[in-house]
Amino acid sequence: MSGFLASVAVDVPFHSAIGQLLTYRHTQQLVPGTLVRVPLGHRQVLGVVWAEQQATAAGLDEEAVKPVSEVLDATVPLRADWLALIDFAARYYQRALGEVAMTALPSALQDQTATQWAKRVAKVLAVPKARAGRRPAQAQQGQACVSAPVGAPCRAALRKPVLTAQQQAALQALQSAGAATTLLHGVTGSGKTEVFLQLAEQVLQASDDAQILFLVPEINLTPQWQALLLERFAPWVGADGVAVLHSGLTPVQRLNEWLAVHQGRKRLVLGTRMAVLASFARLALIVVDEEHDASYKQQDGPRYHARDLAVWRGRQLGVPVVLGSATPSLESWYNSRPATAEEAGGGYRRVTMPERVGGGSLAALRIVDMRNHPRDTVLAAPLLAAMRARIEAGEQCMVLLNRRGYAPVLRCGACGWKSDCPHCSAHQVVHKAERSLRCHHCGWGTPIPRHCPKCGSTDLAPLGRGTEQLQELLQEQLGTLALRDGRLAQVLRIDADSTRHKGALEAHLAQVHRGDVDIVVGTQMIAKGHDFRRIGLVAAVQPDGALYASDFRAPERLFALLMQAAGRAGRDAAYMQQGGEQAQLWVQTHEPQHPLYAALARQDYPGFAAVQLQERRQAGLPPYTYQAMLRADARTQQAAQAFLRQVADAARAAQWPAARWVTVYAPVPLPVQRVANAERAQLLLESTSRKALQAYLAALHPLLQQARANAPKGLLRWLVDVDPLTI
Numbered sequence: 001m002s003g004f005l006a007s008v009a010v011d012v013p014f015h016s017a018i019g020q021l022l023t024y025r026h027t028q029q030l031v032p033g034t035l036v037r038v039p040l041g042h043r044q045v046l047g048v049v050w051a052e053q054q055a056t057a058a059g060l061d062e063e064a065v066k067p068v069s070e071v072l073d074a075t076v077p078l079r080a081d082w083l084a085l086i087d088f089a090a091r092y093y094q095r096a097l098g099e100v101a102m103t104a105l106p107s108a109l110q111d112q113t114a115t116q117w118a119k120r121v122a123k124v125l126a127v128p129k130a131r132a133g134r135r136p137a138q139a140q141q142g143q144a145c146v147s148a149p150v151g152a153p154c155r156a157a158l159r160k161p162v163l164t165a166q167q168q169a170a171l172q173a174l175q176s177a178g179a180a181t182t183l184l185h186g187v188t189g190s191g192k193t194e195v196f197l198q199l200a201e202q203v204l205q206a207s208d209d210a211q212i213l214f215l216v217p218e219i220n221l222t223p224q225w226q227a228l229l230l231e232r233f234a235p236w237v238g239a240d241g242v243a244v245l246h247s248g249l250t251p252v253q254r255l256n257e258w259l260a261v262h263q264g265r266k267r268l269v270l271g272t273r274m275a276v277l278a279s280f281a282r283l284a285l286i287v288v289d290e291e292h293d294a295s296y297k298q299q300d301g302p303r304y305h306a307r308d309l310a311v312w313r314g315r316q317l318g319v320p321v322v323l324g325s326a327t328p329s330l331e332s333w334y335n336s337r338p339a340t341a342e343e344a345g346g347g348y349r350r351v352t353m354p355e356r357v358g359g360g361s362l363a364a365l366r367i368v369d370m371r372n373h374p375r376d377t378v379l380a381a382p383l384l385a386a387m388r389a390r391i392e393a394g395e396q397c398m399v400l401l402n403r404r405g406y407a408p409v410l411r412c413g414a415c416g417w418k419s420d421c422p423h424c425s426a427h428q429v430v431h432k433a434e435r436s437l438r439c440h441h442c443g444w445g446t447p448i449p450r451h452c453p454k455c456g457s458t459d460l461a462p463l464g465r466g467t468e469q470l471q472e473l474l475q476e477q478l479g480t481l482a483l484r485d486g487r488l489a490q491v492l493r494i495d496a497d498s499t500r501h502k503g504a505l506e507a508h509l510a511q512v513h514r515g516d517v518d519i520v521v522g523t524q525m526i527a528k529g530h531d532f533r534r535i536g537l538v539a540a541v542q543p544d545g546a547l548y549a550s551d552f553r554a555p556e557r558l559f560a561l562l563m564q565a566a567g568r569a570g571r572d573a574a575y576m577q578q579g580g581e582q583a584q585l586w587v588q589t590h591e592p593q594h595p596l597y598a599a600l601a602r603q604d605y606p607g608f609a610a611v612q613l614q615e616r617r618q619a620g621l622p623p624y625t626y627q628a629m630l631r632a633d634a635r636t637q638q639a640a641q642a643f644l645r646q647v648a649d650a651a652r653a654a655q656w657p658a659a660r661w662v663t664v665y666a667p668v669p670l671p672v673q674r675v676a677n678a679e680r681a682q683l684l685l686e687s688t689s690r691k692a693l694q695a696y697l698a699a700l701h702p703l704l705q706q707a708r709a710n711a712p713k714g715l716l717r718w719l720v721d722v723d724p725l726t727i
């Protein structure tokens with residue numbers, strides 16, 4: 001045989017029967033991690049050499065083995081730890097290796113020829129590395145600093161606040177934790193960020209090439225973090241020393257950032273969940289902020305959980321991972337439990353910061369019993385009065401409603417017609433400003449009709465309310481209020497609709513920070529992570545829905561959301577002290593006695609978590625068991641369920657040893673059963689043994705392929721969601 005063989009990971013269609021790796025030949029031996037372009041069908045595709053093969057591999061028809069087209073060897077190959085990460089993620093989340101590898105690599109890499117790639121790499125490497133030093137080079141030389149006004153001396157090195165005793169203790173605990181995973185549980189406004197920054201500083205100082213990964217749950221949190229990191233660390237890492245990785249970048253931007261991180265040129269990496277899959281030259285610390293946030297779970301393609309992969313990565317590399325939150329996920333809380341007489345402790349350490357910086361108090365809870373107000377009350381009179389007083393005193397208010405649009409449905413008063421989406425088992429939502437009805441599941445939009453499409457009546461009215469209507473209402477009620485400085489009170493809405501255009505969110509947030517806005521209305525988007533300084537009152541208008549939800553995680557999510565929202569209030573202790581009034585969280589509810597609200601009144605996360613964990617233990621739910629969801633989409637609900645049943649039956653017949661430990665539930669429709677004309681069904685798998693569940697899922701794979709192949713023609717999709725976050 002002339003040449004060498006290599007096993008290459010390429011992205012093959014998910015449902016095809018092609019195995020995990022394809023074999024190609026090349027004139028030289030290619031080391032694992034090498035990027036190549038290879039022929040696949042009629043196309044040329046990107047591949048990653050996964051393993052060398054013996055040139056004499058038995059049973060291979062040499063002529064049938066296609067040659068590698070090009071080797072992209074301008075960069076160092078992907079390192080063994082990255083290959084191991086992808087390998088683990090693919091196995092754990094039940095996806096093809098090539099698919100996960102290509103998800104992790106920037107998409108623009110797919111189109112690079114070897115020549116183009118070499119040019120790009122040369123450009124990145126041409127940037128002098130000199131600034132990536134151990135000490136703040138610019139500050140040392142007394143030069144101007146990027147974040148200071150022109151000519152001003154760099155104050156970055158001086159700007160570091162003195163840690164509170166509590167922060168100091170937390171920092172020490174994190175340092176002494178070594179390569180462990182630590183949960184930093186600190187109440188909102190306790191100064192977790194500063195602890196992360198000082199920990200990062202030590203890592204940067206300890207070596208010339210250490211890289212740090214900061215994960216944040218949402219793109220909208222990256223600007224504030226980027227500014228913070230630059231302000232603090234530009235003297236160490238250079239004005240362009242922070243790489244940013246998220247889905248808002250252009251393909252070329254993402255490619256360049258990825259490359260700079262891969263080459264070790266950028267020492268600080270800030271990103272959303274996808275950044276956990278980046279290739280690092282020398283990763284030395286991972287920080288996961290707001291670790292409880294569901295946005296860390298990818299919801300299509302490989303459904304990985306970035307926090308969990310971060311923990312895995314830290315363990316594999318032997319580097320510390322810090323998970324931060326005021327309201328940790330019950331998984332992380334459980335995993336960081338201290339040992340008791342009966343039970344061993346969890347695998348994570350736990351560090352707690354119970355006090356706010358400056359001794360400010362957390363928001364006090366005000367419950368409005370909506371049973372005492374007329375049925376169609378949107379904002380109860382006492383709440384409106386309290387808001388008025390706050391904005392008159394120069395404070396800001398935040399009003400939370402987790403439903404965007406004007407109203408969830410349009411209804412005909414004459415015949416009862418409702419604006420159902422023709423493609424989904426859901427209503428089209430009324431969007432008044434854009435004069436349309438729009439389905440939030442499939443995007444189907446139509447103009448708002450003047451007459452009922454069924455009976456012709458003009459008696460059409462929106463039913464229920466969304467953020468758009470709430471904004472209108474607040475504008476009517478409070479927008480006419482002349483404030484002390486002569487301005488009229490300003491109401492601003494922040495949700496996915498109002499921030500769709502590029503830069504809109506940043507502009508909105510800046511308005512709030514500047515104090516141009518008196519009342520912010522929005523969805524959960526405004527509740528998390530932001531360090532607003534002047535908010536004195538936060539109100540949740542209609543949070544009860546989650547109390548009745550069938551998903552066992554709904555209370556956990558609601559509690560976290562309300563605690564986080566409350567945490568946006570009263571963050572400036574000095575300001576609040578001058579103002580006199582304590583920050584408040586108002587909750588309008590029909591269930592004022594609910595234990596969730598009682599725990600909220602005490603701001604008692606540990607108490608809430610203890611009760612929830614007790615219930616989960618009794619019910620055999622995560623974190624005491626492990627789950628996977630098997631989903632099928634088909635034209636009819638019957639076909640989707642039949643597919644799942646067939647697979648479950650075949651698995652039962654196979655009598656795998658692991659099956660003893662796995663509970664297989666009956667197929668059921670999803671809560672929103674039909675989306676974009678596909679009927680959706682799911683089947684839950686549960687086990688007290690993660691290993692058994694994994695073995696079961698791995699064995700299930702060929703059965704799924706087979707059942708798919710045997711199924712009648714027409715739509716049939718399936719997927720496996722490991723550790724699903726919604727049930």
Ligand SMILES: Nc1ncnc2c1ncn2[C@@H]1O[C@H](COP(=O)(O)OP(=O)(O)OP(=O)(O)O)[C@@H](O)[C@H]1O
Nearest residue numbers: 161162163164188189190191192193194326357567
């Ligand atoms: N040691 C300190 N001295 C003075 N101010 C500080 C100190 N540490 C933090 N702060 C300030 O306190 C405020 C709250 O800190 P930070 O935003 O880090 O809280 P957090 O714990 O991350 O809260 P959340 O969970 O709500 O995001 C910030 O404005 C920060 O600048």
Ligand SMILES: [Zn+2]
Nearest residue numbers: 421424439442
């Ligand atoms: Zn629809």
